[in-house]
Amino acid sequence: MATIKQVAKRANVSVGTVSNVLSDSPQVNPLLRARVLAAIRELDYHPDQVARSLKVRQTKMLGMIISDITNPFFPQLIRGAEDAALAHGYLLVTFNTDDRVEREKQALSVLRGRRVDGVLLIVAPAKGDNTHIKATMAAGVPIVCLDRLPHGIQVDSVSTDHIKGAQVCVRHLLSQGHRRIAMITGSMELQTAQDRLEGYKAALKEARLKIDPEMLREGDFRLEAGHRLTKDLLLQRVRPTALFVSNGMMALGAIKALEETQLSCPKDIAIAVFDDLPLAGVYRPYLTSVAQPTHEIGYKGAELLIQRVEGKMTSAKPVRILLEAELKIRESTTAKLISP
Amino acid sequence: MATIKQVAKRANVSVGTVSNVLSDSPQVNPLLRARVLAAIRELDYHPDQVARSLKVRQTKMLGMIISDITNPFFPQLIRGAEDAALAHGYLLVTFNTDDRVEREKQALSVLRGRRVDGVLLIVAPAKGDNTHIKATMAAGVPIVCLDRLPHGIQVDSVSTDHIKGAQVCVRHLLSQGHRRIAMITGSMELQTAQDRLEGYKAALKEARLKIDPEMLREGDFRLEAGHRLTKDLLLQRVRPTALFVSNGMMALGAIKALEETQLSCPKDIAIAVFDDLPLAGVYRPYLTSVAQPTHEIGYKGAELLIQRVEGKMTSAKPVRILLEAELKIRESTTAKLISP
DNA sequence: TTGAAAGCGCTAACAT
DNA sequence: ATGTTAGCGCTTTCAA
DSSP states (O other): OOOHHHHHHHHTSOHHHHHHHHTTOSOOOHHHHHHHHHHHHHHTOOOOHHHHHHHHTOOOEEEEEESOTTSTTHHHHHHHHHHHHHHTTOEEEEEEOTTOHHHHHHHHHHHHHTTOSEEEEOOOOOSSOOHHHHHHHHTTOOEEEESSOOTTOOOEEEEEOHHHHHHHHHHHHHHTTOOOEEEEEOOTTSHHHHHHHHHHHHHHHHTTOOOOGGGEEEOOSSHHHHHHHHHHHHTSSSOOSEEEESSHHHHHHHHHHHHHTTOOTTTTOEEEEESOOTTTTTSSSOOEEEEOOHHHHHHHHHHHHHHHHTTOOOOSSOOEEEEOOEEEOOGGGOSSOOOO | OOOHHHHHHHHTSOHHHHHHHHTTOSOOOHHHHHHHHHHHHHHTOOOOHHHHHHHHTOOOEEEEEESOTTSTTHHHHHHHHHHHHHHTTOEEEEEEOTTOHHHHHHHHHHHHHTTOSEEEEOOOOOSSOOHHHHHHHHTTOOEEEESSOOTTOOOEEEEEOHHHHHHHHHHHHHHTTOOOEEEEEOOTTSHHHHHHHHHHHHHHHHTTOOOOGGGEEEOOSSHHHHHHHHHHHHTSSSOOSEEEESSHHHHHHHHHHHHHTTOOTTTTOEEEEESOOTTTTTSSSOOEEEEOOHHHHHHHHHHHHHHHHTTOOOOSSOOEEEEOOEEEOOGGGSSSOSOO
């Protein structure tokens, strides 16, 4: 690997001059510049960013901590963040935690050791265990939270307006004539799950319907739960005519349950789901869903983080960006009215 | 951010001693060690890996160049690589190229500047344009190719045995009594697409059937192509009774085409697909598919790369690891239908 | 405009 | 066993 020194020697100039042409400094003699450029090419010289980082005290690297890249929600998010990062000359380093706080701590520690300039964080569900996050911020590493907001911390964030998204979706179900609308929620430890439930309740309240606890089930965002709880709901004395599922994986479980019980969607029961699955518009039934602007969350999050990193965003209080979800109405809720 | 010097001062020892306890060097006086550890805790000291990297001439970072994380094939691959990297103390930096050679070059250049210790590469389709890859290897940066093999380069690689996987799959179709088996291939520029076709041909040859060009269509691994080409095939004078699709996205297009033509699978036509979609066993029809050991490819690839990086793998000639695909037989190719 | 040199935080070789 | 120090490759004063 060629060094700046070797380049300087070959071009017969000082390292300072090489450095100047690299950062295309205003005044360098064109002749020297040409010699330097030639030397760089001849030696296949790639400036050592490690050495540079040490000197300038910034790595131009961003950390990103997510739960599991294998979950279809995250790739878009990561891609968004990476696109923004790259556009600003930053590199993105990702870290999977599988939603375990221990691994989140480890990730933060490693990332701090690597001197990343900032981190994008999708917090793992942790009942108030956030000292590691606070410590990182205290050490001067900016953090922007994506999607979920950690409890008890003032921190920048970018997320979807889950309340409103859910509300709009349930409104849609109501507008289709449904009155007995069941909901399968996520784990109530998660803010996002709470918000989605809140939106559901708000929509019902608007319609002057009372919330029936029999129509509510708490799940955990996984397929099995959706499957089990849907069956459960279908065995009720009075069956719901519509089902609002709190995330995509559970909706798949719900569909499986319908198949097993020979019920058809939307004829026998309508289904709407928070989160758009990549294939929601490909497989039958095409699912009505609340699509989050996933790529945008990642993109905006990274941009905000970079602003903080570069000191261009100096608001003392945390910035909280809320993005709108988009209701995609598909066949799973659009059959003609069902009489209750 | 605390430095090693500050820690030394606070613990009343020399920086050398601090360095020793950090690398838990054999002999350090337990008393001093305790003092150092205390100082580290008090100062929330995280050793600067940037400085360390500069000194020891290795970053413990691996680059990974993929086409698009948003494509459902990659997350598992990345996760596998990351799991292996982390287990060995390496960090993974990913880079999306959208299959464009220009971006692949850029990625390689950036990664070299960052002084990654090695790179995992899923090559973009490039007709022989591989000087950037050769130059990187010549500069002493080990490369391991995943999934696809670049043309005209001797390089370590880990991939699925596409030929065999396709062959086994088509054999299965034959065993179900099919004789007119159509295939929608990927872009013939890609080695993987060629291999899958080769497996198809091999299976037919075994069965002493001749290859009918009318049963072959070249696609591009995207949904639209699958949709269009399937329709095309169904309009033939003699319709195929089975269809082997070269990847998951195109299979979805094929299913869409069936729906539109009111044909049912597998009653009217069987479908088998190379690549397992995340939801292949969830949505109907459950698709018979050739599942690649995706996580394992990533994992083994990273392990191999790390061996090269650490000089534990010194074989001069490239190592070429071929992993077996697994045929998952589901309802899309099995005679009797589960529901109408 | 260009060159010389200090110093970023760490490791490792050497001195004590 | 512990301390001292050179130097990794770069940027950035400061001098010439």
